[in-house]
Amino acid sequence: MTGQGDGPPVVGIDLGGTKILSAVVAGDQRILGRAKRTTPAKEGGPAILQAMIACIDEALEQAGLTRPDVAAAGIGSPGPLDVQAGVILFSANLNVKDFPIGPELAAVLNRPVLVQNDVRVGGYAEFRLGAGRGYRDLIAAFVGTGIGGCVIQGGQIVTGSTGNAGELGHIIVKAGGPRCGCGARGCMEALASKTAIARRITKAVRKGLPTVLGEKIARKGGRLKSGDLAEAVAAKDLVALKEVQRSAHFLGLGLGGLINVLGPEIVLIGGGVAGALGDAYLDLVRTAARSQTLTDPDGRIRIDRAALGDDAGILGAALLAREKFVPS
Numbered sequence: 532m533t534g535q536g537d538g539p540p541v542v543g544i545d546l547g548g549t550k551i552l553s554a555v556v557a558g559d560q561r562i563l564g565r566a567k568r569t570t571p572a573k574e575g576g577p578a579i580l581q582a583m584i585a586c587i588d589e590a591l592e593q594a595g596l597t598r599p600d601v602a603a604a605g606i607g608s609p610g611p612l613d614v615q616a617g618v619i620l621f622s623a624n625l626n627v628k629d630f631p632i633g634p635e636l637a638a639v640l641n642r643p644v645l646v647q648n649d650v651r652v653g654g655y656a657e658f659r660l661g662a663g664r665g666y667r668d669l670i671a672a673f674v675g676t677g678i679g680g681c682v683i684q685g686g687q688i689v690t691g692s693t694g695n696a697g698e699l700g701h702i703i704v705k706a707g708g709p710r711c712g713c714g715a716r717g718c719m720e721a722l723a724s725k726t727a728i729a730r731r732i733t734k735a736v737r738k739g740l741p742t743v744l745g746e747k748i749a750r751k752g753g754r755l756k757s758g759d760l761a762e763a764v765a766a767k768d769l770v771a772l773k774e775v776q777r778s779a780h781f782l783g784l785g786l787g788g789l790i791n792v793l794g795p796e797i798v799l800i801g802g803g804v805a806g807a808l809g810d811a812y813l814d815l816v817r818t819a820a821r822s823q824t825l826t827d828p829d830g831r832i833r834i835d836r837a838a839l840g841d842d843a844g845i846l847g848a849a850l851l852a853r854e855k856f857v858p859s
């Protein structure tokens with residue numbers, strides 16, 4: 532179990548639209564047990580809570596612990612949220628509205644529960660435990676099906692007056708651009724996410740442009756795996772290359788603007804797309820961002836890859852819960 536001075540174990544949960552990840556995390560941030568469940572998103576709040584509890588119990592069992600052994604729990608959840616009350620105000624992906632996931636889980640565990648935005652939680656883990664360690668001011672952007680982000684200033688997550696700030700995927704980088712899931716046009720997410728890349732490649736296929744991704748994307752109903760995209764880029768597929776460049780360009784534009792406003796020490800790029808495409812993608816993002824960062828003429832602000840992958844959510848949720856509820 533935990534060593535002396537490490538503090539009691541805490542549960543971290545990453546609640547996503549397709550899967551729930553849970554972990555029991557020791558005071559020294561080691562993961563003692565972990566589990567995964569499919570999110571019963573179609574069935575709504577109570578079913579999601581039950582799946583979450585089963586997922587926590589499985590992680591506890593793997594760790595050789597029981598519910599009373601943990602001091603607190605943290606949930607990283609899609610939003611918008613009422614962070615103070617622990618309520619998911621609305622989530623289309625989870626099919627819930629005004630769902631008090633924090634108090635409900637707290638009643639079951641008989642322990643305090645923190646609820647914070649899933650991406651903010653992941654960014655906080657990178658800041659404290661991952662590629663952002665040692666910095667005080669950073670921006671993290673996660674590029675996957677959507678684009679989420681986290682701004683940390685002076686060691687604190689910036690959530691603004693509403694508690695929900697930090698949505699850097701919805702910065703508009705192309706006036707009148709493609710429609711975004713949020714309803715606006717030309718958001719970074721609508722131009723640079725994996726969904727945006729897949730949509731553009733589907734269009735290219737319809738136009739008859741040759742690409743190794745044509746058949747794969749048709750078979751998956753217009754969806755695309757980051758790994759398939761990376762393979763196509765490695766094979767120098769011209770359609771894939773062009774769309775990856777376009778994604779990196781618009782991501783860089785958005786991040787360049789943020790760098791000018793916030794002046795972070797480091798910008799971290801994570802998520803499935805960035806992970807699969809690696810340094811070549813990062814270089815394109817750097818070039819686009821630096822083309823407009825007038826506040827950083829010497830190029831001192833680092834733009835690097837995030838380090839924690841899929842563990843960022845569970846680790847960050849556990850860490851925030853520990854910092855809030857467990858006396859050090």
Ligand SMILES: [Zn+2]
Nearest residue numbers: 701711713718
């Ligand atoms: Zn948007």
